[in-house]
Amino acid sequence: MEVLAMLRQLIGQVKQLLELQSSSPSSSSLLAVPPNISFHLQTPPLVHLPRCYFLNLDENSAEDSCYNIIMTAGKSENLKMLEPGKPPPKKKARKERNQGKVTGTSCSIENLDQQIWKEFPEDLFEAVVARLPVATFFRFRLVCRKWNSMLTSQSFSEECAQVRQPQPWFYTITHENVNTGAMYDPTLKKWHHPTIPALPTKLIVLPVASAGGLVCFLDIGHRSFYVCNPLTRSFKELPARSVKVWSRVAVGMTLCGKSAGEGYNILWVGCDGEFEVYDSRNNSWARPGTMTSNIKLPLALNFKSQTVSIGSKLYFMRSDPDGIVSYDMVSGVWKQFIIPAPLHLSDHTLAECGGRIMLVGLLSKNAATCVCIWELQKMTLLWKEVDRMPNIWCLEFYGKHVRMTCLGNKGLLMLSLRSRQMNRLVTYDFSSREWMKVPGCVLPRGKKRQWIACGTAFHPCLTAVA
Numbered sequence: 001m002e003v004l005a006m007l008r009q010l011i012g013q014v015k016q017l018l019e020l021q022s023s024s025p026s027s028s029s030l031l032a033v034p035p036n037i038s039f040h041l042q043t044p045p046l047v048h049l050p051r052c053y054f055l056n057l058d059e060n061s062a063e064d065s066c067y068n069i070i071m072t073a074g075k076s077e078n079l080k081m082l083e084p085g086k087p088p089p090k091k092k093a094r095k096e097r098n099q100g101k102v103t104g105t106s107c108s109i110e111n112l113d114q115q116i117w118k119e120f121p122e123d124l125f126e127a128v129v130a131r132l133p134v135a136t137f138f139r140f141r142l143v144c145r146k147w148n149s150m151l152t153s154q155s156f157s158e159e160c161a162q163v164r165q166p167q168p169w170f171y172t173i174t175h176e177n178v179n180t181g182a183m184y185d186p187t188l189k190k191w192h193h194p195t196i197p198a199l200p201t202k203l204i205v206l207p208v209a210s211a212g213g214l215v216c217f218l219d220i221g222h223r224s225f226y227v228c229n230p231l232t233r234s235f236k237e238l239p240a241r242s243v244k245v246w247s248r249v250a251v252g253m254t255l256c257g258k259s260a261g262e263g264y265n266i267l268w269v270g271c272d273g274e275f276e277v278y279d280s281r282n283n284s285w286a287r288p289g290t291m292t293s294n295i296k297l298p299l300a301l302n303f304k305s306q307t308v309s310i311g312s313k314l315y316f317m318r319s320d321p322d323g324i325v326s327y328d329m330v331s332g333v334w335k336q337f338i339i340p341a342p343l344h345l346s347d348h349t350l351a352e353c354g355g356r357i358m359l360v361g362l363l364s365k366n367a368a369t370c371v372c373i374w375e376l377q378k379m380t381l382l383w384k385e386v387d388r389m390p391n392i393w394c395l396e397f398y399g400k401h402v403r404m405t406c407l408g409n410k411g412l413l414m415l416s417l418r419s420r421q422m423n424r425l426v427t428y429d430f431s432s433r434e435w436m437k438v439p440g441c442v443l444p445r446g447k448k449r450q451w452i453a454c455g456t457a458f459h460p461c462l463t464a465v466a
């Protein structure tokens with residue numbers, strides 16, 4: 001305020017001098033000052049301010065051009081007079097001010113010592129890369145041969161095994177293209193369209209199970225098995241089975257250790273009780289025994305329900321009587337659990353979340369239809385409803401004959417809901433209890449939305465080898 005007052009005093013004295021000059025009769029007396037007037041100019045003391053300010057103290061004076069005063073901190077000549085009619089300097093935009101800084105920063109990054117990156121620890125480098133999103137890694141591996149060869153590195157495989165498994169992806173088959181698959185990434189909410197050249201093109205091959213990043217395929221004639229990593233195209237055709245089964249079979253898959261590198265097992269079982277187990281460590285099928293007499297045959301397996309794997313145990317859904325049949329890959333023991341199904345239930349399938357056995361199905365009564373979720377109570381062996389689809393979504397099913405197919409059951413469900421008038425894909429996260437709509441699956445360079453026929457969930461793993 002003191003500086004402002006002194007500046008006003010200075011400008012007032014300048015205005016008085018200009019008025020005296022303008023009132024003089026001749027131009028020769030413009031510089032003469034009357035003797036009776038003592039005119040003193042007091043220059044205010046300079047004050048250092050932390051910032052720059054543009055001050056316009058007298059905007060109403062048109063005859064003296066209203067001088068603008070610029071005060072700049074940190075300079076001895078910090079009180080300057082601008083010429084009349086000259087506008088004050090404009091304040092630069094933030095983008096222009098930062099442009100020089102960004103250029104300098106990028107230059108400094110380019111000039112980093114290359115020796116620092118040459119000495120970057122290889123194990124730390126692999127630990128960082130192992131935690132990249134899958135899509136990012138595939139762009140990353142295109143940089144050079146060394147980075148691409150990390151897929152076959154044992155140390156990199158060990159790093160990947162220590163990383164917490166991401167959300168499962170879904171490998172699906174569409175009605176229009178039964179010989180090509182479509183993968184859905186729920187994190188990016190994006191469809192991918194891989195090509196697996198090794199899969200037979202003359203046969204219809206369907207995904208039936210998965211474990212450790214590998215997907216097990218079975219041809220529609222139930223004769224040949226294939227194992228593949230859809231991300232890396234690692235492929236293997238399993239040897240022929242010792243038992244010729246022409247009827248439909250249910251298939252389950254488990255790991256022998258923490259990753260597929262330690263081996264995996266595949267089990268198929270038929271309604272007549274016949275079953276075999278494949279061991280990848282010796283690449284052969286075996287019949288470890290027979291079912292116990294307390295399990296009622298035929299099994300009447302629910303083939304619409306996918307197999308659930310928890311540890312070394314596989315769980316299959318059966319009917320007549322309603323319940324679950326389990327098999328332990330380690331002990332080779334079969335067990336049966338009689339569990340009555342909820343009323344008015346259809347298109348139901350088993351699911352798994354954190355070691356818990358879940359059930360998902362359509363609950364229909366009169367003209368209303370809703371998707372419901374149940375959890376198996378271990379003490380009572382009864383199903384307890386824990387969640388259901390939001391009512392506003394279920395209104396779309398009212399009065400329609402809706403059919404449901406479960407395309408994945410490992411912590412994250414993908415459900416295909418269809419009728420003659422609609423086709424919907426939704427996901428359900430057991431941990432967050434969140435329902436999400438899935439964008440339509442459209443082939444590259446195509447516009448038609450594809451109808452999903454079947455599929456399975458799998459945890460994407462870059463180092464899993466078939």
